Amino acid sequence: MQRHSQLNESFANRLLLWFDRYGRKELPWQKDITPYRIWVSEIMLQQTQVNTVIPYYNRFLEAFPTIEILAAANEDAVLHKWTGLGYYARARNLLKAAQEVMMKYEGKLPLSVDKLCELPGIGRSTAGAIVAICTNKYAVILDGNVKRVLTRYLSIGGWPGKNSVMDMLWREASALTPRHRVADYTQAIMDLGATVCRRTKPDCKQCPLNSDCQALLTNTIDLYPEKKPKKTLPVKHACLLVITNDKRQVMLEKRPSSGLWGGLWSFPETRAENIEASLKTLSLIPLSKKTLNSFRHTFSHFHLEIIPVHIKTKHSNKRIALAKHQWFNLDDTPAIGLTRPVTLILKKLRASLI
């Protein structure tokens, strides 16, 4: 037992020494640390790499510098600042959680793992990171980077998404987290995973754990972390109506708040056999119709084969029949969230490539 705790201490101390010399300390969220700034960064970093996150983080904080301002914002404005970052449920949950923090905690993010986990979009690892970084008190993180370091260092087999493997990783992560300098340790282990113990080509020579890393010693790094068992993703189809008029306007539709691309604006979606009926519902008379090249967008659980159909119509002063549809000037950048396929098609429309 004593040997075990000495080993844990040496693990943390080696990481902290490495962090003092090589760790990143200039990331935007590492300056002027506040629970809100750390929270936003942790949510953005959930499925996205640091370099991609930085410009989005800066723009988001510029638009919504406090929880109060975020809570009062509308969903379109929040999704607009998230456009391109993907996994939009993160943005919708951030907004909902900010509103809840205003109502329940007078605008102060509660710094307890249990209370944070009750807020939309915050799981155990994110809560652990927020508490550890903001309070320097004992709390445990187990994000993708930490899982990679631990599965390799301890040669833990099995896919980390499996409950039994996850439980073991939480036990190990909890035992290895020190009781002192917890904030630095949390940054250190995330940093090590991101910059040294990388997914491909880990830089083991520079790693402070290389003297007793089990995967390195047994030359089995490629086996950890074990990959998710492969499933063939189903393919679904969607027909997107790219409707433009002679005033250089394009019609977009706001999607329902929950579900696929929830709350984002997209082209009206229909089935290939229902195009005429959909146009009728929108009270539009097509002047021309052209099917464009189809392309594939892959979600975590299925592929979506998208068939865009360009419909040209005449501008009309008649109100659009359905409130969720609106005309937008093609050359404007409205403050709304857009799906990635729409962003790509709009780019082509603007450049008259369609």
Ligand code: SF4
């Ligand atoms: S020695 Fe290599 S594989 Fe092991 S933890 Fe360090 S970087 Fe990762």
